[in-house]
Amino acid sequence: MPLNPEQQQLVDQWLPGACIVADLSWGLVDTTVLHLRWAKGEVIVKAAGPKNHHLWREITGHLEFTAPWLSEGRVGRLLRHNRDLNVLVLEYLPGVLADGTSAATDPETHRQAGALLAALHRQASRIDDQYETQMDARALRWLDGDHRIDPRTEARVREVIAGHDRPPAVLVPTHGDWQPRNWLVDGGCVLVIDLGRADWRPALTDLARLSRQQWDGRTDLEAAFLAGYGADPREPGAWRRTLLREAIGTACWAYQVGDEPFEQQGHRMLLQCLAMAP
Incomplete structure (x- = not known):
């Protein structure tokens, strides 16, 4: 599922001039996962439809659960999020x-x-x-x-x-x-x-x-x-x-x-x- 117009507009505001490095979406559900590059580095953007609760859980998980992993650099930091539009931006992690x-x-x-x-x-x-x-x-x-x-x-x-x-x-x-x-x-x-x-x-x-x-x-x-x-x-x-x-x-x-x-x-x-x- 591509970003809807409102999600795309928000991402453009957050990450002006960003370009797609890779589409990492699974294609089984209505969640889009994009690896983007912009002036300040590389990020992961996730977005989903209004009935998809996984993005809500992910936002909550990053806000409430990840402190011990962040202290060791083991998880990407949540950089931006909007629950109303079901979209978030994460720090890009290297690795395979x-x-x-x-x-x-x-x-x-x-x-x-x-x-x-x-x-x-x-x-x-x-x-x-x-x-x-x-x-x-x-x-x-x-x-x-x-x-x-x-x-x-x-x-x-x-x-x-x-x-x-x-x-x-x-x-x-x-x-x-x-x-x-x-x-x-x-x-x-x-x-x-x-x-x-x-x-x-x-x-x-x-x-x-x-x-x-x-x-x-x-x-x-x-x-x-x-x-x-x-x-x-x-x-x-x-x-x-x-x-x-x-x-x-x-x-x-x-x-x-x-x-x-x-x-x-x-x-x-x-x-x-x-x-x-x-």
């Missing part, structure tokens, strides 16, 4: 995306990622009595929408959700999509991008995608990550609930945006979760 390179399966990358995540999580915490109930309700809304989950599997998933415990949860600042596609590596140093899913959640939720992707069959990566993190936050019951919700969201969201490989991953995750169910 870890995803798809040897860095994605390098224990040192995962050790640094664990340490970075620990710094994010330990900033603050709060208790939420309704978190588990709300997350189960969200999972059921996914199942009520469009998807290609087998009816038998769906029925079993609904049965498992109905039997969930829903204790009070400890929430911390989380990234929400913690995996190599959101890590840059520059001279061996791991940097962080994309806070579009930043929110208050249980700490263990930030380990879910890694556990079903990079750590599958790679206990060395998991061990390196936990060494950097300093502990293992995964209480078994909460972990099973988290993985099931993650699998549902993956299968349904990927189907709705047309990402078939990611959708198939979601279906595999569902079967793994049902095998873990009590």
Whole structure:
């Protein structure tokens, strides 16, 4: 999605004379990501449509969560933002995306990622009595929408959700999509991008995608990550609930945006979760 006229006018005011170096947009959702160069250097511009909540989360994440990363130069600084128009400007970070390179399966990358995540999580915490109930309700809304989950599997998933415990949860600042596609590596140093899913959640939720992707069959990566993190936050019951919700969201969201490989991953995750169910 290109910038709409109002967004383009605002970016022109913020960054006069800027030119596009690269379009980094994924093309699956209505988020535009542009690498721009202007008189004062290079920046990243992100913009989205009015119903896209990821930019709001990213702005909030940068304003409220990133202090420990900024102090070490591990995340781009938020330079400009406008919530009304859903557009922001970030400091450009050098480096190569870890995803798809040897860095994605390098224990040192995962050790640094664990340490970075620990710094994010330990900033603050709060208790939420309704978190588990709300997350189960969200999972059921996914199942009520469009998807290609087998009816038998769906029925079993609904049965498992109905039997969930829903204790009070400890929430911390989380990234929400913690995996190599959101890590840059520059001279061996791991940097962080994309806070579009930043929110208050249980700490263990930030380990879910890694556990079903990079750590599958790679206990060395998991061990390196936990060494950097300093502990293992995964209480078994909460972990099973988290993985099931993650699998549902993956299968349904990927189907709705047309990402078939990611959708198939979601279906595999569902079967793994049902095998873990009590």
